[in-house]
Amino acid sequence: QVQLVESGGGSVQAGGSLRLSCAASGSPFSFNAMGWYRQAPGKQREFVATITRSGNTNYADSVKGRFTISRDTAKNTVYLQMNSLKPEDTAVYYCNKQASTWYWGQGTQVTVSS
Secondary structure: OOEEEEEOOEEEEOOOOEEEEEEEEOOOOOOOEEEEEEEOOOOOOEEEEEEEOOOOEEEOOOOOOOEEEEEEHHHOEEEEEEOOOOHHHOEEEEEEEEOOOEEEOOOEEEEEEO
16 A cells, blocks of 8 residues: 655745655555645645656646756655745645556645745
8 A cells, every 4th residue: 555645844935945755655666657736725736746757857837947856766755845935836735656546645735925
C-alpha cells in the first residue's frame, strides 16, 4: 500500500519561499511520475508540477520560473521549492504518485498573505 506524506507547508508573506516534501513508502515502488497538485477553497484541484521517472519536469504556467520540483531517489522523496510566493498560491498542496493507479497524500496547507 502506497503512502505519501507531505510536509513543509505553512504561512508566509508574499514574496517568501517554502519547500514542500513528500515522502513515499510502500508498494508498488515503480511509478511513471510524481507530482504536486493544489486545491484552493471553492476551486477544483489543479496541476502544479510533475517529475517523470526519467527526471523530466513539467510545470503549470502559473508557477513556471517560481517553483522547482525535484526528487531524492535514495530517500524516495519529492520536493517542491516554491519561491516568490503570491497570495493566489494559497491552497492545500497534494503530493501525487502516478503508477497503474494514482495515489494521493493527505495534503499540506500553504497560506500566502499580502
